[in-house]
Amino acid sequence: MTGTDSDDNATDRRLRLLVGLVVVAALVVALGVIAHAYVWPTPAPDVAMLFVTLAAVLVANHMRVYVRIKSSQDGTTWGEVPVLIALVLLPGPWVVLCAAVGMTLRMIATRKSPQKAIFAVAKEVLTASTAVAVFWALDVRPSLTDPPAALIPVIVAMTAMAIVDHAAYLPVMATASHSTVRRLATQDLDMKLAAYLVRLLATLLVVAVLAFGGSLLLLLIFPLVVFCMHLWQSRRIRTREERESWQRLAEATDELNAVDLTHVLHSAASRAALLFSAVETEIDLVTDSAERTVRGTSQRVTFDGSRAGATELPPAEITAELVTHDGRLHMGVLRLRFGGPVKLTEFEQYKLRTFTSALCTAIRNATAYAELQRLNEQNAYDAAHDPLTGLANRRELYERAGEHFQSHTDEGVVALLLIDLNHFKEVNDTLGHAAGDAVLREVARRLADAAAPGDLVARLGGDEFAVLLVDLPTPALATHRAKSMLSTLERSVAVEGMQITVEAAGGIALAAGSGGVNELMRRADIAMYQAKRAGQQTATYAHSQDTADVSRLALGSELHRAVAEREFVVDFQPIVDLGSGEVVSAEALARWHHPEHGSLTPMEFLQTIERSGRLQDFADAVLDQALAASDQWREAGFDLPVAVNVSPRSLLDPRFPETVLSRLGRHEVPADRLIFELAETLTLSQLDVVGRALTELSEAGVRLALDDFGTGVTPLSVLSHIPVHQLKIDREFIGAVQTSSEASAVIRSTVDLARSLHLSVIADGVESEPQRHALWSLGCVAGQGHLFARPMSAARLLATMQRGTAGRPGALAPSLHDGGAVVRMSRRRSGGSGRSALPHLPA
Incomplete structure (x- = not known):
């Protein structure tokens, strides 16, 4: 019972x-x-x-x-x-x-x-x-x-x-x-x-x-008098009752004006019992998202749950369908039980219709609000979590770490453990990305299970993870906890019937007194690479082993002055047609003319710029000088594309494509005259992130060259992720082209690959005529290096092209062709495919 x-x-x-x-x-x-x-x-x-x-x-x-x-x-x-x-x-x-x-x-x-x-x-x-x-x-x-x-x-x-x-x-x-x-x-x-x-x-x-x-x-006569008085009294009582009933109905509809569905249903059940003097009210809600039954009296809710879990009750005396005013959406049924035969008056029927209409509206509003709240929560979750593993992402890690830095609590030490999986690319290359994703999910699960309460495990991208260790009683406990977490990865992972061993290296950095989250991440990154180089499982950041020493920090403090006083200058190295010796484009190479340290190459200052937050100012300065040079050459009769190296960090900025196109318009340089060179050593996770920016730029006409091609481990995967137009063979292979059959094979296969994909090939680091001849025989049609010219200013390069070689303006080397055997093809800009304007392979 x-x-x-x-x-x-x-x-x-x-x-x-x-x-x-x-x-x-x-x-x-x-x-x-x-x-x-x-x-x-x-x-x-x-x-x-x-x-x-x-x-x-x-x-x-x-x-x-x-x-x-x-x-x-x-x-x-x-x-x-x-x-x-x-x-x-x-x-x-x-x-x-x-x-x-x-x-x-x-x-x-x-x-x-x-x-x-x-x-x-x-x-x-x-x-x-x-x-x-x-x-x-x-x-x-x-x-x-x-x-x-x-x-x-x-x-x-x-x-x-x-x-x-x-x-x-x-x-x-x-x-x-x-x-x-x-x-x-x-x-x-x-x-x-x-x-x-x-x-x-x-x-x-x-x-x-x-x-x-x-x-x-x-x-x-008395009955007539009594009857008249009875009518007067009845009318007076009913008028008052209707007025009070309207007031109660208004109060009920006001109470239904809520965004919480449970509050709406509970209020409706109690208010309906009170409005219509029912023994019990029952609401059967049937929507796309839920089937729910709520029962109640005027004093309390007696049941709230699924219809299957509700006990069967006698049929209700009054039943009203919960239908929207347009009749297109049926939400359920409202039942009123009185415990005996009841007939509603016309006024009560109208009141019931008004109440059910208000209830339908309240249910729709509450349902819509709940869905909106769910979407907001889902969006907030997605913005803070990695979609593959469900761990926190880089943004959430930075926010949580920032909160710990701002709170200045004395509850314990804060440390960051940066984890990188060793040889993970081999899993993707051998078993495919689906298997790689399965390994990443298993690694994420083990790290999350091994984390202490309060610690935050995050995936930064690719095969890189981070753990924010908080409330550590002593700094030494960070190493113990890091080793404990990494030891969970030693067990093999079963993927597609195979047992895969996952190796990882971890770098530990204790929260610094200054520098905030960025400095903590930098130190953990340095420690992680120290562990990799030493073949250890973990390493803790030590200032004495930090390559970013005082001199690098000093350079970082001088960046603002360097940008303001235009200490960053751009030299240009020409790229020539190996057959004709004519200049077909030029690569922009930045230099820092430091008042004390002299001319610094990008290898010496680029990492400092990237970590300082001044990368955008530096990139803008280089791009402006490169476009200005291109415009200067075009006015002199040399319509040359200019290649500019771009950092992946710049491509992470969603405003980067818009900034580039704006500067092209300011200098009135066609978009196909600009080439961005991107290192092929990027990881696939980085390519996934920057792919959107590269696609937007490519659709606008800007071309992309893949630099250092052949040094990465997944060249075909790289080509499938970004819209490439040119391949630049790394100088390592060019230097050995005459002495190494393996180097020649790499160059020939690269040329064949480029021909099948309708790409241009440029040889980087051509130092001698024999190298030029060997490259030409292998099918490579363009190159750059000291054989033709060293990097020089834009004005000097223009003068060099105007002077030319053997009375041929624009040529920096004699032609390899027999003048009577070859008909020279004029240079052409990229057509509808947006590919390179460099000369194609001879037939």
């Missing part, structure tokens, strides 16, 4: 007990009236007057202003009026008999349940007997011929009847409606008192007319 069933059974038992007490009291009082009449005999009544009294009792009790309370209907009646008037004219026992018979006939006519009928008759007998007792106590003797002026007894008797009526009725009604006697007694008290005074006034008026010479025929 459920809690609801046991509550209903207890209520029924209390109701039967209270009804029984009223019946017993009525029997006792009735027997007392009979005994009194036996001791003091009363004259025989007028039969016609008895029938009139009986009819008056029947009609007066039927004239009721109904107010629904739960499944019952209650209201004020005119039942006391005929009883009191009859006591002035007829003996008391006969009046009690008429009241009992009249109420019995009404119960039979309205087909009330036996329990309700017995209670109503007993209550009528009890109140009528009370009035008789008052008249006897005040020695009022009835008379048809000379009615007494019983105004005072009528007032006393009617008051006594009201008290007894409420004493018998309120406990029963409070139990049936699960309310309190006090609440029912005070509910609409002013209206009850007004109705009492109206009935009392009508009774006194009739008694006064009869007592002071009025004819009994005036009683025929």
Whole structure:
């Protein structure tokens, strides 16, 4: 048996007990009236007057202003009026008999349940007997011929009847409606008192007319007067009830105006029970996201869960569909249970439609808000987590580390463990990226499981992970915890039926006193590479082994001055056609003319710039000088593309493509005259990140050259990730082209690959004529190196091209062609494919 069933059974038992007490009291009082009449005999009544009294009792009790309370209907009646008037004219026992018979006939006519009928008759007998007792106590003797002026007894008797009526009725009604006697007694008290005074006034008026010479025929006019007063009272009560009902409906709809779906459903269940005086309310919600049932009374919610987990209840008396106003979306059903037959008035039906419409709107709003909140949370989660492993990403790591730096807590030491997997590329190359992803997910899971509470495990990209170690009691514990975490990676990983051993190196850095998160990351990075070089599992950052020593820090502090005073200059090394010796493009090479250290190459200062936050200023300065040189050469008749080295960190800036295109427009240089050179030693994870920027630039016409080609481990993967136009063979292979068959094979395979992909090939580091001839024989058509020219300023390069060789402007070396055997093809810009304008391989 459920809690609801046991509550209903207890209520029924209390109701039967209270009804029984009223019946017993009525029997006792009735027997007392009979005994009194036996001791003091009363004259025989007028039969016609008895029938009139009986009819008056029947009609007066039927004239009721109904107010629904739960499944019952209650209201004020005119039942006391005929009883009191009859006591002035007829003996008391006969009046009690008429009241009992009249109420019995009404119960039979309205087909009330036996329990309700017995209670109503007993209550009528009890109140009528009370009035008789008052008249006897005040020695009022009835008379048809000379009615007494019983105004005072009528007032006393009617008051006594009201008290007894409420004493018998309120406990029963409070139990049936699960309310309190006090609440029912005070509910609409002013209206009850007004109705009492109206009935009392009508009774006194009739008694006064009869007592002071009025004819009994005036009683025929009395029903009409009572009926008019009843209509007035009914209209007044209903007007007030409707006004209060609208107020309650407005309060209910205001309470539904919430963004939490649970609050909406719970409020709706309780408010509906209160609005329509229902014993219980049930809401069956059916949406795309959930199926849910909520039940409640006016006091509390009794059930909230899935429909499958709800107990079956009897069918509801009133059911309303939860449908949007346009009828296109069905959200569920609202059920109202009253415990008995109920018919809603037209006003109540309209009120129900209004409530269900407001509930539908509230459900839609709450559902939409919940979905929006879910999307916001998902977006926030995605922005802070790595999509492959579910770990925190670089951004979340920096934010969490920054919070620890800003809080300045003394709870413990903060350290950073930077982890890099050894030889992970071999997994991707051998088994494919799906297997590599599986290994990364397993590594992430093991690191997360091994992390201490409060530590943050993050994936920075590719095969690089980081762990923010917090609340360390001593610095030495950082090494212990790092080794413990890395030891979890020693167990082999099962991938596609193979057991793979994962090796990793970790660098540990304790939080520095200054420099913040960036400095902490830099130190951990240095320590990690120290571990790799030493073949150790972990290494802790030591200042004495930091290659970024005081001199590098000094360079970093001078960057602002260097940019402002234009200490960064750009030299240009020409790229020539190996066959004709003519210049076909030029590569921009930056130099730092330091006032103390002299000319510094990018190898000496680029890493400092990248870590200083001044990379964008440096890149802008180099690009401006390169585009200005290209514009200068074009005006002099040499329309040469210019190649500029670009750092992957620059491509991480989402504003980089827009900045480049803006500078091209400012210098009026066509986009296909600009070539960006990118190191082929980039990892695939870096290529995934910068690919979007490169694609945007390529679509605008800017070309891309892959520098140091052949030194990476996955050249084909690189070519599939970015829109490449040129390949620059690393100088390592060019220097050995005459002595190493392996170097020649690499160059020939690169040329064949480029021919199949419609790419240009440039040889970097051509130092001698034999190298030039060997490269030309292998199919390489362009090159750069000291054989042709060293890096020089833009003006000097222009003068060199104007001077030329052997009377050929633009040529820096003699032609390899026999003048009568070869027809020279004119240089052309890239066509629709956006490929290089360098000469193609000879047929």
